[in-house]
Amino acid sequence: MRRFAIPAVALVVAVALLALLAFGVAHQGTSLSIDASVARGQFPMAPDAHTKLPLLGAPGTTSLANMRGKIVVLNVFASWCQPCVAEAPILEQEQRQLVKNNATVLGVTYLDNSSDSEQFVQQHGVTYPVIRDVSGNFVKSFGTDGVPETFVINRRGRIVALRRYQLAGNWLQQTVSRILTQPA
Amino acid sequence: MTRVARHVAALAFLIALTAGPQALAPATASAAPTPRASLTDIENDVMCTSCREPLEVAQSPQANSERAYIRGLIAQGQTKQQILNNLVSQYGPAVLGKPPANGFNLTVYILPPAILILGAAILFVTLPRWRRRTKASAAHPTPGPTPLDPQEARRLDEDLARFGG
Numbered sequence: 001m002r003r004f005a006i007p008a009v010a011l012v013v014a015v016a017l018l019a020l021l022a023f024g025v026a027h028q029g030t031s032l033s034i035d036a037s038v039a040r041g042q043f044p045m046a047p048d049a050h051t052k053l054p055l056l057g058a059p060g061t062t063s064l065a066n067m068r069g070k071i072v073v074l075n076v077f078a079s080w081c082q083p084c085v086a087e088a089p090i091l092e093q094e095q096r097q098l099v100k101n102n103a104t105v106l107g108v109t110y111l112d113n114s115s116d117s118e119q120f121v122q123q124h125g126v127t128y129p130v131i132r133d134v135s136g137n138f139v140k141s142f143g144t145d146g147v148p149e150t151f152v153i154n155r156r157g158r159i160v161a162l163r164r165y166q167l168a169g170n171w172l173q174q175t176v177s178r179i180l181t182q183p184a
Numbered sequence: 185m186t187r188v189a190r191h192v193a194a195l196a197f198l199i200a201l202t203a204g205p206q207a208l209a210p211a212t213a214s215a216a217p218t219p220r221a222s223l224t225d226i227e228n229d230v231m232c233t234s235c236r237e238p239l240e241v242a243q244s245p246q247a248n249s250e251r252a253y254i255r256g257l258i259a260q261g262q263t264k265q266q267i268l269n270n271l272v273s274q275y276g277p278a279v280l281g282k283p284p285a286n287g288f289n290l291t292v293y294i295l296p297p298a299i300l301i302l303g304a305a306i307l308f309v310t311l312p313r314w315r316r317r318t319k320a321s322a323a324h325p326t327p328g329p330t331p332l333d334p335q336e337a338r339r340l341d342e343d344l345a346r347f348g349g
Contacts (some may be wrong), residue, residue: 006306008308010306013302017299020291020295024288048315078234080233080234080244080245080246081234097235111233111278111279112274113249113253114274116249134275134276135277136277136278137300
């Protein structure tokens with residue numbers, strides 16, 4: 001019996017390490033379950049809605065829950081991201097229409113220095129609120145692993161459309177127009 | 185010193201070794217003045233957040249922006265730890281080359297020394313056994329081949345003779 005004790009311990013340790021590795025790999029990757037749900041037409045609730053994050057360039061915090069009842073176009077961006085620079089005018093143009101309809105764009109900075117983000121906001125004339133997700137946990141709950149990404153959240157706090165790359169064409173305008181016509 | 189005590193002492197030395205050189209450093213070292221932070225030193229411990237490469241090799245505009253930010257903090261006289269804390273408060277923990285020691289990340293710090301200690305412990309247990317077995321087998325050599333009975337010996341001689349042996 002004692003002959004098998006050491007190989008048994010080594011085997012248990014090896015299995016435990018493999019289980020740990022599998023757990024780590026499964027939890028480190030980004031989840032694309034939101035994409036799948038939206039594609040099936042099962043609009044999931046926006047995750048981490050009650051997480052309060054600091055506003056960029058202003059005192060105080062805000063959260064998605066604070067905006068319940070509004071249509072929110074959540075845009076994850078960074079000052080170092082060239083596609084984000086390219087889509088900034090599209091978002092700003094849309095914001096001018098959204099504010100008239102109890103809706104807003106909400107920018108979220110991603111792995112970005114606050115002074116660089118503020119410079120980005122000034123350079124591109126951004127007027128919509130921007131929050132800082134320093135830990136990266138808020139955007140990670142949306143499955144974000146890069147920028148830019150845009151999520152359209154309806155008045156009931158559900159994600160109804162998303163774009164994992166640069167906005168192009170009239171996608172944002174058409175998506176928001178469709179949601180604005182839906183009953184609250 | 186008994187054999188068990190020798191093993192315990194060797195294991196303790198191994199643990200001290202895996203705990204890092206800080207563990208073996210004299211206590212007076214902590215009282216020494218904090219050295220001035222340098223860009224090269226900090227670049228080793230920091231990642232470029234956009235390209236996900238170590239800052240020391242990254243050449244993107246974001247990497248240059250991070251370097252400029254670090255230079256500004258060095259110019260303010262901040263220590264390396266203060267600068268690292270400042271970078272985390274700006275870019276998040278993803279800016280650090282080594283993950284912070286909490287949650288699942290703890291495995292990065294715990295597992296390698298744990299595996300080393302476990303491996304050493306297994307060797308401490310198994311090696312003396314193997315040596316005892318080897319010594320025992322040397323002391324009592326295995327008996328040679330059993331001699332052939334006369335009938336088999338005769339058959340063997342006949343076969344060899346037939347093949348010209």
